[in-house]
Amino acid sequence: MTGVGRRSFLRGALAGAGAAAVTGLTVSADAATSTAVAFHGVHQAGITTDPQKQAIFASFDVIAASKGELAELFTTLTDRARLLTAGGALPPLGITAPPADSGVLGPDMPGDDLTITVGVGASLFDDRYGLKGRKPAKLTAMKEFPNDSLDDSLCHGDLSLQLCASETDTVLHALRDIARHTRGAMQLRWRVDGFQSPPRPSGTQRNLMGFKDGIVKPEPADHDKLVWVGQGNGEPAWTDGGSYQVLRQIRMLVEFWDRVSVGEQENMFGRRRDSGAPLDGNSESDIPNYSADPTGGAIPLTSHIRMADPRTPDTAASQFLRRGYNYDKGTDSVGDLDMGLLFCAYQQDIARQFEAVQTRLIDEPLVDYIRPVGGGYFFALPGVRDSNDHFGRSLLA
Amino acid sequence: MRTPRPLPAAIALVALGAVVAVAVWRPWSGSADAVGGPAQITVSRSQCGQGWTGAKTGRQTIVVHNTGDAAAEVDLVEMSSNKVYGEVEGLGPNTSAPMDVQLGAGRYAIRCLIEDTDAITAPTVTVAGDGEGGPAAVAVTKNDMLPLVKQYEAAVAGGVADLAVKTDKLRADVDAGNLAAARTDWLPAHLAYNSLGAAYDAFGDFADKIDGSAGFHPLEKGLWHNASVAALKPIADQLAADVQGLQHDLPNEQVDPNDLGLRAHEVMENALQFELTGENDQGSGTSLNTALANLDGTAKVLAILDPVLKPRDPDLAQVQKWESRVRALLTAHRSTPVARLDQTSREQLNGAVGELLELLAPVAAICEVRRSS
Ligand code: HEM
Numbered sequence: 001m002t003g004v005g006r007r008s009f010l011r012g013a014l015a016g017a018g019a020a021a022v023t024g025l026t027v028s029a030d031a032a033t034s035t036a037v038a039f040h041g042v043h044q045a046g047i048t049t050d051p052q053k054q055a056i057f058a059s060f061d062v063i064a065a066s067k068g069e070l071a072e073l074f075t076t077l078t079d080r081a082r083l084l085t086a087g088g089a090l091p092p093l094g095i096t097a098p099p100a101d102s103g104v105l106g107p108d109m110p111g112d113d114l115t116i117t118v119g120v121g122a123s124l125f126d127d128r129y130g131l132k133g134r135k136p137a138k139l140t141a142m143k144e145f146p147n148d149s150l151d152d153s154l155c156h157g158d159l160s161l162q163l164c165a166s167e168t169d170t171v172l173h174a175l176r177d178i179a180r181h182t183r184g185a186m187q188l189r190w191r192v193d194g195f196q197s198p199p200r201p202s203g204t205q206r207n208l209m210g211f212k213d214g215i216v217k218p219e220p221a222d223h224d225k226l227v228w229v230g231q232g233n234g235e236p237a238w239t240d241g242g243s244y245q246v247l248r249q250i251r252m253l254v255e256f257w258d259r260v261s262v263g264e265q266e267n268m269f270g271r272r273r274d275s276g277a278p279l280d281g282n283s284e285s286d287i288p289n290y291s292a293d294p295t296g297g298a299i300p301l302t303s304h305i306r307m308a309d310p311r312t313p314d315t316a317a318s319q320f321l322r323r324g325y326n327y328d329k330g331t332d333s334v335g336d337l338d339m340g341l342l343f344c345a346y347q348q349d350i351a352r353q354f355e356a357v358q359t360r361l362i363d364e365p366l367v368d369y370i371r372p373v374g375g376g377y378f379f380a381l382p383g384v385r386d387s388n389d390h391f392g393r394s395l396l397a
Numbered sequence: 398m399r400t401p402r403p404l405p406a407a408i409a410l411v412a413l414g415a416v417v418a419v420a421v422w423r424p425w426s427g428s429a430d431a432v433g434g435p436a437q438i439t440v441s442r443s444q445c446g447q448g449w450t451g452a453k454t455g456r457q458t459i460v461v462h463n464t465g466d467a468a469a470e471v472d473l474v475e476m477s478s479n480k481v482y483g484e485v486e487g488l489g490p491n492t493s494a495p496m497d498v499q500l501g502a503g504r505y506a507i508r509c510l511i512e513d514t515d516a517i518t519a520p521t522v523t524v525a526g527d528g529e530g531g532p533a534a535v536a537v538t539k540n541d542m543l544p545l546v547k548q549y550e551a552a553v554a555g556g557v558a559d560l561a562v563k564t565d566k567l568r569a570d571v572d573a574g575n576l577a578a579a580r581t582d583w584l585p586a587h588l589a590y591n592s593l594g595a596a597y598d599a600f601g602d603f604a605d606k607i608d609g610s611a612g613f614h615p616l617e618k619g620l621w622h623n624a625s626v627a628a629l630k631p632i633a634d635q636l637a638a639d640v641q642g643l644q645h646d647l648p649n650e651q652v653d654p655n656d657l658g659l660r661a662h663e664v665m666e667n668a669l670q671f672e673l674t675g676e677n678d679q680g681s682g683t684s685l686n687t688a689l690a691n692l693d694g695t696a697k698v699l700a701i702l703d704p705v706l707k708p709r710d711p712d713l714a715q716v717q718k719w720e721s722r723v724r725a726l727l728t729a730h731r732s733t734p735v736a737r738l739d740q741t742s743r744e745q746l747n748g749a750v751g752e753l754l755e756l757l758a759p760v761a762a763i764c765e766v767r768r769s770s
Binding site for chain 1: 748
């Protein structure tokens with residue numbers, strides 16, 4: 001059944017290519033993707049934005065020497081983000097300086113869907129900048145969970161940047177530009193480059209374990225309940241419009257995984273590998289019906305999706321928005337491939353949502369094939385409202 | 398928000414041999430109001446600057462086209478301030494290149510600097526409007542730099558004389574078999590070399606002999622790893638001899654006026670690459686002392702460049718601010734091997750040196766020697 005689907009998809013693709021060849025038309029990826037995403041808004045872009053293909057997640061230690069320098073850092077970040085996401089040529093510097101940018105995107109940089117999402121970690125609220133009393137109510141350092149193997153150099157940080165765009169050169173250009181303008185105020189602590197795969201053959205993209213990943217997400221109508229932080233959640237007023245960001249660098253032991261039978265793999269996730277359908281359904285969009293399967297005959301009680309969200313009235317409030325990316329970091333010291341999932345989640349309350357789900361997932365069967373090595377908890381700042389606003393305005397006010 | 402890109406079309410026109418003057422092109426305006434493409438300006442002995450029409454304030458790209466038979470450099474100069482707003486270097490015959498500029502109201506002229514020809518300044522074009530001008534500076538000429546180069550040469554000569562005294566002492570220690578004294582005297586000698594404000598190929602072959610694969614570092618390695626006097630003697634002798642060689646050779650070594658500005662950032666680029674990483678450390682654990690000596694050398698160069706920089710670099714106060722911050726950090730961590738610094742201190746150092754380098758890069762750009770006649 002899936003075989004047929006794949007063949008018919010291929011046929012469609014070939015027919016398309018043939019038509020293009022006959023008419024001499026080529027499909028320009030450039031024309032299709034070079035759009036700018038609005039930078040200004042109540043919320044930051046890059047959270048509910050449909051995931052672009054390429055990403056960089058970077059965590060920085062802030063080294064600004066005073067609160068004033070921290071304020072300058074936020075202003076600089078705002079200015080660069082505004083310029084970079086809008087696209088166009090950067091203002092010329094004449095003979096007074098080296099070129100205004102790295103040139104990686106050519107003389108007239110495309111907006112290319114770039115989003116720049118800035119978060120702050122709990123450590124920024126220590127006594128360096130007098131911000132102790134301003135910490136978002138639910139922000140802590142990332143916890144270590146029972147199945148974790150955390151490497152401190154891959155964890156935490158004062159400030160996170162999520163850069164997403166259609167193309168790799170765009171996110172790299174943005175990272176270089178921002179680092180160049182902020183060297184004296186923050187230093188890179190860790191970084192993971194991520195990518196979303198194209199639909200294979202259709203629907204949701206696949207992770208590096210071969211399963212469709214990112215199928216279930218909260219309805220937009222529920223974002224105010226699940227994603228955005230607002231007054232009335234016991235939060236300081238300045239946090240209004242922000243969201244908690246959980247990043248986890250989770251390595252996949254892909255060599256081991258590839259030696260596991262497909263049936264066992266599917267039971268671990270609770271979904272079909274080919275179609276992404278829940279094991280009690282036929283297509284990826286089917287909703288698992290756990291009440292009709294109380295003993296887990298179809299979808300095992302220990303499967304990832306069932307443990308992560310048993311879909312009971314009690315667990316509804318623990319749902320959150322996942323926006324993860326595949327990563328590939330080369331090879332480890334014994335010649336195994338170092339790749340996995342940069343898990344990224346946005347939510348209103350880390351304890352109520354991510355930590356509750358992660359706690360349910362402790363010792364799930366999947367843990368033998370994955371290894372959380374890094375990450376951090378951050379608070380994605382409220383959006384920059386207009387051209388007079390800047391990141392951190394309400395925080396530092 | 399797609400921006401139009403008429404440039405390739407404009408270049409195609411040029412390739413056809415047509416020299417067309419057209420309205421100013423504003424690629425960033427986002428609308429397709431560009432009429433045909435950017436202004437085309439001729440660069441040649443007989444027609445310097447012809448074809449510049451439609452000039453306005455604000456950002457614009459103009460295309461310069463060399464219709465002559467010799468390579469040329471083209472500057473766009475505001476005549477009352479003499480500031481250069483745009484520049485294209487190395488424009489070969491029959492080629493064109495875009496010049497991206499941002500102009501305020503003023504009186505501008507194209508200056509054609511054609512090989513083996515006196516500078517030709519085209520007729521002045523008055524630009525009116527309320528668009529803001531971008532950063533610009535009066536070109537630094539060879540004449541501006543020559544007295545500074547003399548000062549720099551004198552400072553280096555003094556520094557090398559001091560260095561020679563110190564390497565002679567180091568040699569005497571080793572020759573006398575007193576390696577404890579040699580370990581003490583190695584550092585001041587090494588710092589004397591590193592505060593000269595020289596980088597890369599400044600001293601030709603001497604640089605590598607003195608502070609590269611030979612000289613100070615092999616000596617350091619031996620001194621801090623219990624090498625024998627017999628093994629170290631030839632290295633110390635050779636080092637002292639090479640420093641003397643450098644001292645004798647110095648009057649023949651001409652400093653290119655362009656190098657002064659480059660040194661202002663290259664010395665600290667070296668410090669970042671080789672000292673802050675600990676890469677050069679052969680056991681003495683003094684990379685940060687070396688970086689501090691490099692900073693002294695940089696400060697010397699900046700002090701000499703001051704008369705040229707003061708009227709041109711609006712960020713000079715920032716340069717000073719970050720120079721002092723780097724100095725304070727390096728002083729605080731002197732004699733600590735970088736690997737033993739805690740992460741915060743290391744990040745503060747890397748960040749401060751990085752920021753200083755971002756500010757020194759414009760110094761090198763501004764001090765590039767340009768023809769004006
Ligand atoms: C390498 C590690 C992980 C892999 C490979 C993985 C893979 C998957 C897959 C294939 C699905 C089903 C498709 C979908 O709805 O997207 C899924 C669903 C889900 N995962 Fe994960 N996941 C990982 C880690 C995590 C972590 C750390 C959490 C949270 C603590 C989590 C929470 C969820 C949730 C809430 C769902 C949706 C369940 C539902 O509503 O049906 N996952 N994951």
